[in-house]
Amino acid sequence: MLVDTDLSAYRIAAEPYYRPVGDEVAVFEAAWLHRLPVMLKGPTGCGKTRFVEYMAWRLHQPLITVAAHEDMTAADLAGRFLLTPEGTVWHDGPLTQAVRHGGICYLDEIVEARQDTTVVIHPLTDARRILPLEKRGELVSAHPDFQLVISYNPGYQSAVKDLKESTKQRFVAIDFDYPVPELEAEIVMREACVGPDLARTLVSIAACSRNLRGQGLDEGASTRMLIHAGRLAAGGVSLEAAVHAGIVLPITDDAEVREALGAAIAACLA
Ligand SMILES: Nc1ncnc2c1ncn2[C@@H]1O[C@H](COP(=O)(O)OP(=O)(O)OP(=O)(O)O)[C@@H](O)[C@H]1O
Numbered sequence: 001m002l003v004d005t006d007l008s009a010y011r012i013a014a015e016p017y018y019r020p021v022g023d024e025v026a027v028f029e030a031a032w033l034h035r036l037p038v039m040l041k042g043p044t045g046c047g048k049t050r051f052v053e054y055m056a057w058r059l060h061q062p063l064i065t066v067a068a069h070e071d072m073t074a075a076d077l078a079g080r081f082l083l084t085p086e087g088t089v090w091h092d093g094p095l096t097q098a099v100r101h102g103g104i105c106y107l108d109e110i111v112e113a114r115q116d117t118t119v120v121i122h123p124l125t126d127a128r129r130i131l132p133l134e135k136r137g138e139l140v141s142a143h144p145d146f147q148l149v150i151s152y153n154p155g156y157q158s159a160v161k162d163l164k165e166s167t168k169q170r171f172v173a174i175d176f177d178y179p180v181p182e183l184e185a186e187i188v189m190r191e192a193c194v195g196p197d198l199a200r201t202l203v204s205i206a207a208c209s210r211n212l213r214g215q216g217l218d219e220g221a222s223t224r225m226l227i228h229a230g231r232l233a234a235g236g237v238s239l240e241a242a243v244h245a246g247i248v249l250p251i252t253d254d255a256e257v258r259e260a261l262g263a264a265i266a267a268c269l270a
Contacts, residue, residue: 007062012053018054021047029055032055036147037171038171040152041173043177043222047179048151051176061102066106075135077094079136080093081135098148104149105148107150115164122166178206184203184223187227188230192226198230201269205226206223207220208261209221211264215257216254216260217252240269248262248265
């Protein structure tokens, strides 16, 4: 027995707020026309997820998101038999749901998954467009509206944690970075409900932290962090406290780096 799934819950009803930063919308649409798999490359919190939500809305497709992790198995993606009072029932995993019914499947931080899990996507991301469900003895041909999107943060993994060449080379890639300052300030204003001066200050703080990349910080403050700090400040917390709680504390556990960042930020605020 197969439990059938209705993907209407995965449809995005209202237009997500997304400000394009380059030609990413055109590139994604061209990839969608040919159902090419897409890799969104970029640092954490720079807008990749928001972009894929926007594209799913724009293309009228359901969006199934899976956060990859190192314990994720192929069955977590493809599905498994479950014992129920009615007997043994097959449950499609999130990937199979999108493959069977059509829609965008977004595998977030794919590099976190083990390579023996990642290879499940190989026959789906070449001309075959099939998903073998060995346990069920079924070969699912991808629905015409199925598209696979993955995110990948190249700065973040060590040499031991990387995608296989044969996985990488199946994807069209779109490069993401933090939006340019003016645009980032606009996003922070809108998302954190703060005024332009505060938004610009937060963006300049982000620039300070991004300068410390490679000097103790793996990554600078993301757009997401600026929004968090902005929301704290909008909620009545002083700017210093908001920046400390929203940016400085979460970004590093290293006391020396924290001090250097604090000093850079203080110079920014002076
Ligand atoms: N271009 C943009 N337009 C609108 N909002 C944006 C944009 N870029 C970033 N944001 C804001 O930044 C927040 C963080 O972005 P998002 O969650 O998409 O990051 P991400 O790159 O997917 O991060 P992760 O890799 O950690 O999942 C969003 O919730 C949104 O508020």
